[in-house]
Amino acid sequence: MKKTCFILAIVLLLNIAYASEKMRTWTSMKGTKVPATLIKDEGSIVILKTRDGRTVRIKRSSLSKSDNAYLESRSKTLANNRSGATSDWPGWLGPDRNGKSRDTGLIKKWPEDGPTLLWKTTGLGEGFSGVAVANGHVYITGGVNGKLKIFSYDMKGKEAWSTNHGPMWSKSYPGSRATVQVSDGKLYLMSGEGTLSCYDASKGDEIWTRKMGEFGGRAQGWGYSESVLIVDDTLYVSPGGKTTMAALDKKTGRSKWESDSFKGAAEYSSAIYAVHDGVPMIINANESGLYALNPSNGSLFWSNDFCARNTANCPTPAYKDGLVLCSNGTGKRGKCLKLKALGKRG
Template sequence: MVALGIVATATAFALADDWPQWRGPNRDGVWYETGIVSRFDGSQLEPVWRAKISGGYSGPTVAEGRVFVTDRITEPEEIERVHAFDAATGERLWTYSYSAPYVRVTYRTGPRASVTIADGRAYAFGTMGHLHCLDAATGKVLWKKIPGEDLDIDVPTWGCASAPLVEGDLLIVQIGAENGCITAFDRRTGEIEWQALDDPASYSAPIVIEQGGRRVLVCWTGERVVGLNPQTGELYWEYPFSHKRWIDPIISPVYDAATGRLFVSCFDDGAAMLQLTPDLNVRELWRRQGKDGHNTDAVHTLMGSPILEGDFIYAVDGYGQYRCLNAATGDRVWEDLTLTSLERWGTLHPVRHGDEVWMFNDMGELIITRLSPQGVEVLSRAKLLSPTRGQLSRGDGVTWSHPAFADGCVFNRNDEELICVSLRAGDE
């Protein structure tokens, strides 16, 4: 099961039914709540509440009765904002704003990285590299790092996007600083504790796993996949991963603790399966790369996190094809063309819930499925959110933000509103 692949951080993350960081409590895309509906009643999900926000790609997070999300406004000046809302009512509790003109950044809608919540603090990482620690209850600034003043950051083409990770007393960010692509801060004071790697930054959020009885920080930078000591930044192992056109790792590496396998995939440069060994090393099991985004081998995933479970991988390809692969070889087992749009960068965000996989696609639909080596079974499907932002040739718009599942509800956003829909059995 995916739930075995990533261990919880050393900090206790609020309550079991919170969603305090990107992809959930353990950053593994697993939702543990019970008492949830098994099917949708109708083709349109009706929100409990709606709250007005502006543009952004960042998914919401939920902790201790509050929903956190970031956005951007451009008039009368370019500002990024961090918001907190009451999870039960949608009432805006506070907003923190800061100046953030976008320079040499494409896809300018708004912030990418979800807010990370731990021990009453909210950690927000903006598109241009602004890093803030805010009081989660009030929005008061506890500490901040400003690019060009506190840190020398080389902002990637698509902007800073890696969600901050809390590990014990540290806040670890793929921040792209000079001589510190990966930087660890004292999460209470903001002081730098260590910096590692002189690589260009990617967009991938780091994870922490268990390997050989040790906690290992796994990061996918613009040049390689690495395993680091999370307390010191010491390099344990590395796997070079070159890019033929641009740096485009966006998903986090996906780990299966039962087999010690680590899977990575990106749009242009294909996929690789790595074997992590108890002696803190790594070896390649296979690497596959198609000719281009239209002619892919194995799977070329951009934004939708894969599922690695035992002998199989389930992942979305770059034009919306959902595929099952043999984990040992990368060979395709089956392909489904019905789960999301068959357009460039077609996206699905999967979340495991018991023996089901809930998927949010880039057309704004929430889909309940079961996955197996025999195929995908769609159990229920309904519209959650309307796309509001055209991207590339997608005149009908896309929804790329990852939903949060907490308090028996699903929370998500587009470029106009944040919504909450109850998924509790009996509320439908």
């Protein structure tokens, strides 16, 4: 998949742009129909651009009831967008790694003509990573001329900085993979080649780097794809091979512990943090199956071989109310596990 054009259609922001409005047919009270694009709604006056490029000013009172209803609905939608969204989306699957935003008061459905396009950019190369939004910036990665690049944009679409994160994955399905994770002003990224680095999120300066080879790491044929997990001051990463998972100090990159309790090559899913029966755990999958580790020391809580030795374990596990869902799209479908009570464990 090539990121030849990055379109940010976030209808959460201030400074809504009219330039990207879609053309629609406007009807006067007398029944005259005019295909045109909305340039600006000034309240009593509507400015339209016709198909032949002419700009016309029309009194809103002269438009049909349906047009006025459209304008009113659009105005309310934009007002809700400006006031409703305040939280960040700092990495893969959002702030709680469950695909849910913490914002409230968001719109129930898109406007008639879809969300307003705020800006777009090109030249991001190729890859499969997602977008992170934090501290007033948008972060995304892409493979460009053999390099894995990290891009930072402000909310108006102006590039703030970009930096190289070593070579991009150039074998099967080349390009970027993991989504960056932003935490406390720092940005973290794993490359397909197994390079994990921490950067200053405001400038792109490198702070520390670890290689998965340091842990005796081993990935499957499509390289490392994990979006690292950060809980408080600890970063969790899955090197695979000799080291199931490692816990690193997010500020320095130094190891807190390295676990070999459930060996197997790293797959393509990303770990989640869950608390079951009062017990915190880190859940992920590798080539040997699904597993859960103690976040304080890396000991194994439980494992399940449902997805062992499969073509690829890609989806992120999901946890809710004592249930763990492991989904798989390569023949094994999915399995939902009901966890037993673990009791308090340190």
